[in-house]
Every structure is written in C-alpha cells, then in structure tokens.
Amino acid sequence: MIPINYYIALSAILFTIGALGVLVRRNPLIIFMSIELMLNAANLAIVAFTRVYQILEGQIFVFFVMTVAAAEVAVGLALIVAIFRTKHSINIDEMNNLKG
Amino acid sequence: MTPDLIAFFVLALIAIAAALGMLLGRNVVYSALFLVLNFGTVAVFYILLDAPFIALTQVSVYAGAIMVLFLFVIMLLGTETLPVSKALPWQRPLAFVLALILAGEAGYLLFFRKVTSGTIPQPVQTFGSPQAVGQALFNQYLLPFEVTSVLLLIAMVGAIVLTIKEKGGQGK
Numbered sequence: 001m002i003p004i005n006y007y008i009a010l011s012a013i014l015f016t017i018g019a020l021g022v023l024v025r026r027n028p029l030i031i032f033m034s035i036e037l038m039l040n041a042a043n044l045a046i047v048a049f050t051r052v053y054q055i056l057e058g059q060i061f062v063f064f065v066m067t068v069a070a071a072e073v074a075v076g077l078a079l080i081v082a083i084f085r086t087k088h089s090i091n092i093d094e095m096n097n098l099k100g
Numbered sequence: 101m102t103p104d105l106i107a108f109f110v111l112a113l114i115a116i117a118a119a120l121g122m123l124l125g126r127n128v129v130y131s132a133l134f135l136v137l138n139f140g141t142v143a144v145f146y147i148l149l150d151a152p153f154i155a156l157t158q159v160s161v162y163a164g165a166i167m168v169l170f171l172f173v174i175m176l177l178g179t180e181t182l183p184v185s186k187a188l189p190w191q192r193p194l195a196f197v198l199a200l201i202l203a204g205e206a207g208y209l210l211f212f213r214k215v216t217s218g219t220i221p222q223p224v225q226t227f228g229s230p231q232a233v234g235q236a237l238f239n240q241y242l243l244p245f246e247v248t249s250v251l252l253l254i255a256m257v258g259a260i261v262l263t264i265k266e267k268g269g270q271g272k
Contacts, residue, residue, distance in 0.1 A: 012206035023195035071255035078259035
C-alpha cells in the first residue's frame with residue numbers, strides 16, 4: 001500500500017510550485033491560478049489524512065474549502081475586470097496606487 | 101512495485117508536469133488548460149483515496165466552474181500574453197531560492213524527521229461514500245452548510261456590484 005508520506009510530499013511539491021507562481025509571475029490571472037493550486041494541494045493533504053485516520057470530517061472540511069475558493073475566485077476575477085476597466089491593463093506592476 | 105504505486109507515480113508525474121506547465125506557460129490560456137489537467141489528476145487521487153464525492157465536486161466545481169470563469173475573464177480582457185516587466189529584477193532569483201528552501205524544509209520534515217508515518221489502510225466499505233458525506237453534512241454540519249449559501253450569495257452580489265457599469269454613459 002502507498003505510504004502517506006508520498007501523498008504529503010506530492011502535496012508539498014504542488015504547494016511549492018503554487019507559491020513560486022505567486023512570487024515569480026506578473027500576470028494577476030496566473031497569480032490567481034497559483035493560489036488555486038495551493039488550495040488544491042492543501043485539500044489533497046487533508047483528504048490523504050482523512051483516509052489514513054478514517055475521519056469523515058476532513059472531507060466535509062475540503063468541501064467547505066472548495067466553496068470558499070469558488071466565492072473567492074468570483075470576487076477576485078470581478079476585481080481584476082474592474083481594474084482592467086480603469087487602467088486598461090492588468091499588469092501587476094502598475095497596480096501601485098490605491099485611488100485608481 | 102505494486103500496481104498502486106505505479107499508478108501513484110504516473111499520476112503524480114502528470115500532476116507536477118501540469119503544475120509546472122501552468123507556471124511556465126507564456127500564454128494564459130495554456131496555463132488555464134494545464135491547471136484543468138492538474139485538477140483532473142487530483143480528482144483521480146481523490147478517487148484513489150476513497151473520496152468519490154470530493155472527486156466529483158473537484159471536477160464540477162474546480163475544473164468546471166472555476167476554470168471556465170477564468171477562461172471567460174481571459175477572453176473578456178484579451179490579455180493572453182503580457183510583456184516581460186523589468187521592475188524588481190532581484191525578485192525572480194530570490195523567489196526561486198525561497199521556493200527551494202520551502203521544498204527542502206518539507207522534504208526534511210517528511211523523509212528525515214518522519215513527522216507523518218503509516219500507510220493507507222485497506223478500504224473500508226461505505227467510508228467516504230456520497231451517502232455518508234451527505235448524512236454528516238445535513239445533520240451534524242447543517243449550520244456551516246447554510247452559512248456557505250449566504251457566503252456564495254454575498255460573493256455573487258459582490259461580483260455583480262464590482263463589474264456593473266454605472267448608468268449615465270461614462271462607464272466606470
């Protein structure tokens with residue numbers, strides 16, 4: 001059978017790639033996708049632990065994480081669209097003033 | 101090498117390759133499609149971990165709804181590729197160093213300190229079945245479930261308010 005370590009290591013690798021994406025890329029859409037990747041990596045770790053310890057609550061928690069992620073994406077993409085309307089660019093280096 | 105392990109490694113390779121493709125892709129549309137592939141592989145992991153309900157939620161919510169929303173916004177803005185910026189030139193190498201440190205720490209904790217141990221036990225009948233998840237969700241966790249609906253409503257209203265054009269011509 002598969003050791004739990006393998007799943008957690010995979011989750012850690014995916015999380016690292018997501019964190020790297022947030023730091024390296026300059027496109028807010030890709031930064032958003034990297035955040036989704038990190039949430040997903042955390043979900044994978046939770047489901048793996050849920051399976052090992054046979055606790056169903058972990059899956060319920062993952063379900064709620066997914067719902068919150070969906071809400072976050074809706075609001076975040078709406079913000080990106082609003083910023084694009086005012087600045088005609090979504091380059092993250094130009095988002096440096098609060099008044100818009 | 102048991103069939104389980106072979107399946108795990110093949111799927112893990114696909115998941116990591118798709119994540120790297122998302123990270124390195126020049127075009128945002130390709131990045132989004134790579135991320136869909138990654139979510140699909142993670143859904144297969146969920147099935148391997150006896151969580152069919154979560155796997156189907158993953159496919160329908162993440163790979164379906166969220167990524168379609170991303171693709172819509174990409175098409176709407178028409179900014180598939182951005183020019184490489186020259187601001188903060190030291191940030192990129194620093195980010196790679198920090199990511200290496202993070203991965204190294206995780207590897208040290210997992211494979212040298214052995215903070216997690218044990219193997220995935222034999223499957224138990226009905227564990228993680230949609231029926232069991234629904235029973236827990238609608239009995240024990242009914243209040244959080246209802247709060248979630250309010251949260252989604254607020255997110256929907258917020259998205260509409262943020263993107264609506266003001267009447268009177270000038271548009272925000």
